[in-house]
Amino acid sequence: MNSRRRWIGLLAGSLVAACAIETCIGAGLAARPDYAPRVAVLQLGEIAALRPLVARILTARGAVVAADKLCDSAVRGVGYEGSLNPTKDEARRVAAAIGCEYFVLGTSSVAEREDANPEKTWDAFAGLFLVDGRSGALVNYRGAQEFAGRRDQACTRLEAAVESEVSSWMARIELAESQRLEKPVAVVRGEMLDFVGRPEGSADVIPPRFFARIAPKYTTDADRARADATVELLVEFLADGSYGRIDVVRWAGFGLTEATIDAVRATKFWPARRNGTPAPARALLRFNFRYREDAIVSGCSETGDGSFRRLVSTANTRDSNFARFV
8 A cells, every 4th residue: 555655656746747847848938047948950051060050059058959860860750851931830740859849940052153352252141940849930030141252251251140140049039938928918809701711702701802912022031042932821801901910820931921921911902891891801811932043023913803913024033922812
C-alpha cells in the first residue's frame, strides 16, 4: 500500500511539474526573465556562414538553439523542402517536428554585377524570416543587401548587417510572448455573411464586389530573391463600404504581405448585399506573386464586367496576380 501511494505521489508530482513547465513557457519572457526560447535555424541559402552566425548570436543572447543536424533530419521527416512561403499549418508542423517555439528561415546569395563603380561589383543579399512555431505566424522579416569590390568583402559586410538585425530578435520574441498573454478584445459587429469557401453567393446573397482595384507592389526584396509567393487574407467588408479586420492567413515575407494589406485597404468595393440591403461580410482573398523573366506588369484596366486584365510590357517581370475570393 505504501509503495502504491509512493507511485501515485510521484505521478502527481510529475504532472504538477509538467504543468508548471508549460505554464512558464506560455508565460514567456515577460513573466520569466530567465526563460530561454527554443529556436531552430534552418538553411539560409547560398552563403553558408550565415546559418552558424545566426545561431551564435541567438545563443549569446539567451536562446536555446537546436543542433543543425537535428533540424535538418526533423524537417525532412515532415516533408518540408525549404519553402519560404509555408502556410501556418505547415509552419506549425515544422516547429513541432523540431520541438522549437521559434524558427528561422531564409535565403541568401552573392553575385557579380556590372557597375560603373568598382566598389559595387559584388552584390550580397539575405532575407531572414523569424517564425512563431506555435501560431505559424511571421514575427519578423528583414532583408539586407551589401555591395563591395570583392566577393569576400560583400559577404563580410552582409554578415555584419545580419548580426545587427538578429541581435534585436530576442526583443521581438519578448514582444511576441507578451502579446500571446494579452486577451483579445471581443468586437461585436453583428452577423456577418460568410463567403469563405463559397465566394459565389446566391440569388439573395451577393458577395462584395471590387472597383478601382489597386494591385499590390512586387517589392525590391522579392525581386532580388526572384520570389514566387502566395498571400492569403481573411477580410471583413463592412456594410458602409469600409474595411474591418484583416487577418493574415498565409504570409509571404519580402514585404509582400504588407504590400498586399496596403493594396486591399486602398481598394474600393461595393458591400455585400442580402435581399438587396448592404450587409457586413467576411471573405478570404488570395494574391499570387510570380517572378517572370519575359514581361513586367505595368498596371491594370477594368473590363466591362468588373473583372481585370493585366497590362504587360516586354522586360524583366515582376508579376502580381490580382486577388480573388476563395
